[in-house]
Amino acid sequence: MPGFKKVVLGHGSGGRLSRELVEQVFLKSFSNSALRLLEDSAEVKLGGLTLAFTTDSYVVTPVEFPGADIGRVAVCGTVNDLAVKGARPAALSAGFILEEGFPADLLLRITASMRRAAREAGVNIVTGDTKVVEKGKADGIFINTSGVGLIPAGRSLTSAQVKSGDVIIVSGGLADHGVAVMNARSKLGLEGGIKSDAAPLNGLIESALRSPGVRAMRDITRGGFATVLNEVSGACGLSAVVEENSVPVSPATANACAMLGLDPMYVANEGKIALFVAPAAAERVLKALRSHRYGRKAAIVGRMIKEKKPQVRLNTSIGGSRVMLMLEGEQLPRIC
């Protein structure tokens, strides 16, 4: 039996409880080599090709918020899960669960937004499904997107192959998405025009991969940057050491986080990736990222190092140092 009796919100956080659910239920039931890696996409060998395959369901509330909506997030999230594995997105699916009474005009706005995001990513939504449940049995709209992509021969990006000395790069300012959704949900009226960063990053990622040296990439979504670092540290057995001063967070978002008691290291993004790069390649990769519209604020933020007991550590702006664990509990439910 699993170590819990009932599902709690934290099981959907992307953090430690999600990890427990995956290990105690899904890995136990479905165990196979592709799933065990727990990367953003699974690799599937088929007819001599290496495919990437990924799925995500989206339950974000409200469904529209500054900068994006559930449809844009659903398309970008799945495109990015493919792209961080080095895959070129080939096709997306869209599965809708609608609550009876959902307004047709809102549905059409959401699907139009999906189309725009898919077009920007250069991929088609080729197959779909719709289920409708009675009023009160769902919350408006839930969307699942799955995606298939082709990983070009010779490309291999996995967290396990990150090496000591590798440089950690983030592709831009953190925490905008989570703060924008919270602001819209709670009608906090925060100033500064904070918008969700939801964006398809396959173009940015192709730029970064043009020069060799990128060993792994992760999509920084639920659980935030701290959780991604913990996952990568766990997979490669190295410590991640990050300089707080180097981590880009916009002033408006930093202020909002301070007001809300949120740590930007744990807040979800929908258009940011972490890259783990061989030291000799770091400046070249940084330059490539910065030359793309979605990577202008990319920054080197830390390093992977070999230590007896691997951990994720933040050297703070006031000269201290603290260990960052995976996200505990659930600070921002239904953020994606």
Place this chain on the structure above:
Amino acid sequence: MPGFKKVVLGHGSGGRLSRELVEQVFLKSFSNSALRLLEDSAEVKLGGLTLAFTTDSYVVTPVEFPGADIGRVAVCGTVNDLAVKGARPAALSAGFILEEGFPADLLLRITASMRRAAREAGVNIVTGDTKVVEKGKADGIFINTSGVGLIPAGRSLTSAQVKSGDVIIVSGGLADHGVAVMNARSKLGLEGGIKSDAAPLNGLIESALRSPGVRAMRDITRGGFATVLNEVSGACGLSAVVEENSVPVSPATANACAMLGLDPMYVANEGKIALFVAPAAAERVLKALRSHRYGRKAAIVGRMIKEKKPQVRLNTSIGGSRVMLMLEGEQLPRIC
């Protein structure tokens, strides 16, 4: 704007209203050649291969019922959507939306059932996702499964290529799944041990495809056999004429349908397919189906014929004839 203001249950029926939703919202937003075919899976050309790609969300209630559960249905439904396009299933994804408070032991039973169904189909669940929503914002558990398969070179199964004179075969008795779920949901206490037929049919389908002559296959799920016939008739421009006496329905299921006022031609199955076969190949294909455990009751039930105004017609057991339209409204919500 779509021709409706709000989503109604019938938009999830698989019948006429589902078709309208697809045409007025999804095709309008996402239009591309693969999606426009509206087959059970989309064909995706990639690196010289032809893949099949499909998605379905499952919202069936109750989640456990005689013969199957939401997990088994989710795996079988997606395996079958791949297989009817001639694809060999290569990998599945599983996306869970859980309501806070969902019992861990029930979740584990469902995932164990998914594993058994996947094993029987010879496919792995390689990637997954879990979201949790607050109590009251979903109905226990919703599961999305998507699937990727490889269509062997030279195989092409599409409804558009069905020809006049082609024989219509169903792989077994209809309507068991829908009646079993209704019986469990409404605690009707129907006798006869009616069980869901949910089963992975890729083995059965490979047997049928060993001899040439199969032009198209469809998974007979939501909307039932009558709706599948209407979809194929629409795609190939031919009439479908079915002999009621030839359509296999078990006596217990036929009795239950009569009591409940259900027409077995419109009730969902999760382990039955319709095949459209060149006349010269029909007996051979029938024999292949009957030699498989999931096709013992396979039967030739009708023919496709050229008529000025294509329609789907049932020659009834009492000597009459009636037109069968697509499913109207929604007689059995949340059956899959």
